[in-house]
Amino acid sequence: MTATAARVDSRHTPRKRAGNGAAPRDVADDVGLDALAGHAGYAVRRFQIWIFQDFIKTLGEVDIRPTQYSVLTVIGANPGLSQMAVAKRLGIERARLVHLLDSLEQRKLVKRIKSKEDRRSHALHLTAQGETALAKFKRLAAEHERHVEAKIGRENRAQLLRILAGFT
Amino acid sequence: MTATAARVDSRHTPRKRAGNGAAPRDVADDVGLDALAGHAGYAVRRFQIWIFQDFIKTLGEVDIRPTQYSVLTVIGANPGLSQMAVAKRLGIERARLVHLLDSLEQRKLVKRIKSKEDRRSHALHLTAQGETALAKFKRLAAEHERHVEAKIGRENRAQLLRILAGFT
């Protein structure tokens, strides 16, 4: 007689599964989500939460979050970019990028160099320390990608990247 | 992969705008993102931002955000659930659900009914008003899904749902 809270008051509960007489194992296991099953946004949101948590955990030893990683990667691949260019490319506000760069600059990973051509802007570069650090970050990120493969399957991950290639 | 990756090629198409404002397609278009192209998390994040913005915009006339919609849908499909059960099923904190329900209850869409079996918990139900409102929300959400199809293709959307079915 332990199924007090676990048993859903099934007076008005619509029949979702036919004849499933199994005992409820956990509270939310027999809660139907049928209406949400067909929504792409919900699935994508849940997946994105999972993938970010794994990224944060996998890169936890170096204390790098996904947004920081993307900033470092873009700067590493395109040295000398302005803050505006980086923000526009990554789809983040330039106001937000200020704080991100403050943090990364304090950690001696990037440096802002006053541009000669346009004295309003800063040319962004990785420090030497930042380059070696980014190499390590990339190895950990590759490990994270393997976690993704293990989670959804190698072929499915490839299809996902193909489907969403237009958003990068 | 070292510092030689300064690949801001000479693809400078100097299409300078006329004195008119707002020509957002110049600075970042030729910035290489090669390193991020293979990262599933980045593509998923960008896609999730797009899909949420379209959802918020499409359901803007009724002022319903994705999380609110998911809460209403789950309650509508499973009346009498406790807050704990809803939170666990949707993967949101029960602390967060409190504010969400406060808002939805103020709008007369849901009601908390003190449970008789477990006087700590609340049984969640849609109001009559909430049920008719949810029907409208679902029509708008279906319209949003058509936007997704138009964006990534009907077949790709179906594959996406299949790949991410385990996360719902």
Added chain:
DNA sequence: GACAATTGTTGTCGTCAACAACAATCTTTC
């Protein structure tokens, strides 16, 4: 040279996830 636009910066506001603490209420254990 006057005027508009851009860049980096600072600030505020609201959303969201992650915790921590608490009172009220079960549940377990002795």
Added chain:
DNA sequence: GAAAGATTGTTGTTGACGACAACAATTGTC
């Protein structure tokens, strides 16, 4: 049956993040 422990709803804080607005310095345009 009472004490100890766990659960539920609630309040609060913290930090990451997106959106916006305002500002000084600088650049471009007329």
